[in-house]
Amino acid sequence: RYARVANKFTSKLLNHPFICSDIRKLHNQPIGLCSIQVFNQNIKEIPQNSYPLFDKNKIKQYEPKYSGLKILVEVSNSKRFCQLSNTKCAEILNELYKKSEFSILISAKSHDYDKAADLQSKLFMDSEIHVSPTIDNFVSFVNASDIVLTGDGGLGHISGALNKKIVALYSRTSVQHW
Numbered sequence: 001r002y003a004r005v006a007n008k009f010t011s012k013l014l015n016h017p018f019i020c021s022d023i024r025k026l027h028n029q030p031i032g033l034c035s036i037q038v039f040n041q042n043i044k045e046i047p048q049n050s051y052p053l054f055d056k057n058k059i060k061q062y063e064p065k066y067s068g069l070k071i072l073v074e075v076s077n078s079k080r081f082c083q084l085s086n087t088k089c090a091e092i093l094n095e096l097y098k099k100s101e102f103s104i105l106i107s108a109k110s111h112d113y114d115k116a117a118d119l120q121s122k123l124f125m126d127s128e129i130h131v132s133p134t135i136d137n138f139v140s141f142v143n144a145s146d147i148v149l150t151g152d153g154g155l156g157h158i159s160g161a162l163n164k165k166i167v168a169l170y171s172r173t174s175v176q177h178w
Helices: 009-013 023-027 031-039 086-097 110-122 135-143 154-161
Strands: 002-006 016-020 070-074 103-108 127-131 147-151 165-169
Touching: 070 086, 070 154, 086 110, 103 110, 103 135, 110 127, 135 154, 147 154, 154 165
Parallel strands: 002 016, 070 103, 070 147, 103 127, 147 165
Antiparallel strands: none
């Protein structure tokens, strides 16, 4: 077990602790850089060839119902405190739509379909709901978007690996750290 930790009791639980004498340094660097430094403390920035990007040629194509700019929003996130309410999300998107046309791709887990339908009913623009049966299908759906509005979580990481423009909402995690 490897980890970057302060010199406290938790460091005794690790086979290979990377002791950080100044705990503030743990919170003032991107988490990706912290992770790499567990293995090599001399790395001061993440090399571009280490960016976790998907090969888009290997992703099956999803054809959205509507053409033009597409914004993906999610209604399923285990970190509920990092999500906007449907009312607030719709308010923001409807206001943006007054300035520029786009359609909405709504991502939902099957148990949140009603929540997705509720959001869709509040939107002024074209939208479609997608419940992904597999991760492959989900990645394809995300890849069909141009911009992603997400809370902290998996969708943000997948969007980043697809090199999408992202607006990510964080609540209890400092933005600098992530």
